[in-house]
Amino acid sequence: xxxxxxxxxxxQDSFKIMECVRKGKGLTEEQEALMREYNVPxxxxxxxxxxxxMFPKAHAVAYxxxxxxxxWFKVNHPLAYYAAYFSxxxxxxxxxIMIYGKEKVxxxxxxxxxxxxxxxxxxxxxxxxxxxxxxxxxRGLEFLPIDLYKSDSKKFQIEEGKIRPPLxxxxxxxxxxxxxxxxxxxxxxxxxISIDDLQRKSKAGKSVMDLLKxxxxxxxxxxSNQLSLFG
Numbered sequence: 001x002x003x004x005x006x007x008x009x010x011x012q013d014s015f016k017i018m019e020c021v022r023k024g025k026g027l028t029e030e031q032e033a034l035m036r037e038y039n040v041p042x043x044x045x046x047x048x049x050x051x052x053x054m055f056p057k058a059h060a061v062a063y064x065x066x067x068x069x070x071x072w073f074k075v076n077h078p079l080a081y082y083a084a085y086f087s088x089x090x091x092x093x094x095x096x097i098m099i100y101g102k103e104k105v106x107x108x109x110x111x112x113x114x115x116x117x118x119x120x121x122x123x124x125x126x127x128x129x130x131x132x133x134x135x136x137x138x139r140g141l142e143f144l145p146i147d148l149y150k151s152d153s154k155k156f157q158i159e160e161g162k163i164r165p166p167l168x169x170x171x172x173x174x175x176x177x178x179x180x181x182x183x184x185x186x187x188x189x190x191x192x193i194s195i196d197d198l199q200r201k202s203k204a205g206k207s208v209m210d211l212l213k214x215x216x217x218x219x220x221x222x223x224s225n226q227l228s229l230f231g
Contacts, residue, residue: 007038022054082136083156083163089132090154092125095146095169095215102137105130146170148198148217153182173211177204181212196224 004014017031026049027035035045074081086093097108112119112127119127144150144164151157154175157164167178184192184202192198195218199209212218 003044004035004038004040007035007040009034009038009040017048021048021051022056024052078136078139078141079158079161079163082132082141083158085132086129086156086163086165086169087154089125089129090156090166090168092122092129093165093169094126094171095143095165096171098130098133099143099145099165099169102134105134105137109134146215146217148181148212149185153178170211170215173208177202177208180204181208192221194222194224 001014001018004017005011009017013031013034017027017035020027020031027045032045035048070081073084097104109127109130112123112130115123142162144159144162146165146167146169148167150159151164152166154166154168156166156169167173167181168175181198181202181204184198188201192201195209195213198204198218198221199206202208209218
């Protein structure tokens with residue numbers, strides 16, 4: 001459009017030609033005649049007839065602007081950047097591998113690299129997240145442990161200059177179970193008589209409780225309400 005206007009074509013006609021060309025519709029006979037009338041080169045007209053799609057300049061500018069904004073946050077507010085990134089890529093985040101230091105992260109990356117062409121789409125996604133986790137560690141940033149009472153169900157949160165992973169970042173726990181646990185914690189103000197009490201109120205399965213145990217989220221909590229034995 002800009003080029004055609006520089007060739008003195010009317011702005012409205014330049015716009016219409018641009019829309020036809022960028023959508024792969026080519027040129028009408030009238031448009032070709034108009035372009036020749038204003039001495040548009042034949043090679044240019046021929047190119048317009050061959051183009052199948054063109055990315056809009058405004059979209060390109062928007063993406064570049066967004067990239068600069070993300071880069072600014074990554075440099076100046078790294079915790080906010082990583083917390084947002086991991087929250088978006090939560091499906092590929094595995095706390096058992098990623099929150100216990102860079103050596104464990106490196107080991108998993110080497111394991112995936114050895115798979116070569118046999119790596120799955122899910123494992124490729126995890127590898128990308130592992131790279132960002134390693135980058136975060138190399139910048140001196142750390143994770144806090146997953147906490148039954150402090151961790152969100154889905155979002156990574158910033159606390160004490162570190163990042164607290166959500167309950168759903170535990171592989172196998174699942175978002176539905178995580179939301180149920182968080183809801184139960186909020187409703188009970190974090191007061192549960194026992195693990196069985198938490199399981200009943202959160203409507204989570206035994207396998208979920210086992211996962212929470214493995215991550216130390218149920219430390220100090222008895223399995224059942226002992227008083228119920230004498231009730």
